[in-house]
Every structure is written in structure tokens, then in C-alpha cells.
Amino acid sequence: MSMLFVFSLFLLLDVPKSCNAEKNYTSFMLVQQWPEGYCEYQEIVGAKRRCKSRPHKFTIHGLWPQESNGQLITNCTVTSNLTEKDIKPVEPQLHSNWPNLIGTDLNFWQFEWTKHGSCSENEFPKLQYFQLGLHNYAQNNLMEILEKAHIVPNKTHLYNATDVLSAVHKHTQHDAQLACYVDPNHNASALYQIGLCYADDGKTYKNCPNSRGTCRKQLMYPK
Ligand code: 5GP
Helix, strand or coil, X not given: CHHHHHHHHHHHCCCCEECCCCCCCCEEEEEEECHHHHHHHHHHCCCCCCCCCCCCCXXXXXXXXXXXXXXXXXXXXXXXXXXHHHHHHHHHXXXXXXXXXXXXXXXXXXXXXXXXXXXXXXXXXXXXXXXXXXXXXXXXXXXXXXXXXXXXXXXXXXXXXXXXXHHHHHHHCCCCEEEEEEECCCCEEEEEEEEEEEECCCCCEECCCCCCCCCCCEEECCC
């Protein structure tokens, strides 16, 4: 009975699942970060490494295999580490659109591959995985998408989270997921990431769960 209990407890634990590259994800989330938000967040939490650049556009954080409820599937068996050679054909696009804001780009890509990309390796080997991220990113210029709804970076203005979500919905016809931090200077929620969800083919949009994510009903889009 105790073995059964321990086993059931293990299944119920709400922690990211480890796996090998067997296909047990049902969706992907393409996470784009807003550099002004991410970098300010780093400063607020007193992170040791500060941003070395702040591109004036959303950039890619990662492409994450996950379950339908949004639970991440991470740290799968890595058959071999990512090297620069693996992604050579798309390296310029990666430097521009998937930069490491706080360190070396290759280190960030290697980290994202090991933690997330390796979990969909059977369907999307290294190069295809990074190409998929870049492809989906190119179809969703979030700064432009928000600007069309008159949502632009501002030092103090508060936007309704529902307006941010509906601006993205207009473009993808699906629910995105927001991520915010608390800016103690303004006692306000501030945007630093937007995730877009896809079916397991990595291409077909799907609704993300928990659209408002870690954001309050009103949020800043930091400048
Ligand atoms: P993840 O959020 O994918 O689980 O972890 C991201 C890791 O990459 C963190 O350890 C973070 O410190 C590191 N990292 C390096 N550069 C960046 C960056 O530009 N953005 C983000 N979000 N994380 C980065």
C-alpha cells in the first residue's frame, strides 16, 4: 500500500516533468520577452548579471514543449550538446532575434536546447527546432501587433490586460499568455513576456491556458 501511495503522490506532484525524447508533449509555447521589462525585472530582483543590450523589439526567450494545461516538460535526455555548427545556417537570425540579453548568445541557446528543445528532439532536431522558433517569431511581431491597438511602451500608463490579450487575439485568433513582475516603484504589474501557444505540430495556433498569467488586471508596458 505504501509503494502505491508514494507512486500516486509522485504522479500528482505539480512539478515540471522530466522525460526522454519520447513524444509526451501536446503543445508548444513560443515565449517572447520584452527587453525593457525583462531587464528592469532583473534589476528589481537584484540579479548579478545586468542586461548588456536592450533591443527595441520583443525577442525570443524560448520555444517550450508542454502539456495542454501548460505544465512544462523539461530536462529530457540530451543526445549531444548543442554546438555552433548545429545552428550555423540560422545563426545571424538567432543573434538578432534570439539574443541573450545578459550573456553570451550561444550559452542561452544551449541552455534553452538542453532544458526545453531536447524534449521535442525526435520531431524537431536541433536545427529544425531553432528554425521553428524563428519561423513562428517572424509571424508575430508583437510590438507591431500591440501598436495597432495603440498599446505602446510608456513609463507610467496602465493598460488593461484584456486589451493586450485581445490585440494579440486579433492577430492569432487565439489566447496568448502574459507574464508580469511587480514594479515596486509604481506598485504596478509590468509586462515582460508574452507566450503564444501551438499544437504539437509546432505550427497550428492553440489557446494558451491562464491568459493573464502573472499579470494583474492592469499592467504597464515599460519603456
Ligand atoms: P528558462 O526561463 O528558459 O527556464 O531559463 C532561462 C535561463 O536562461 C535563466 O537561467 C536565465 O538566467 C538565463 N538567461 C540568459 N539570458 C537570458 C535572456 O535573455 N532571457 C531570459 N529570460 N533568460 C536568460
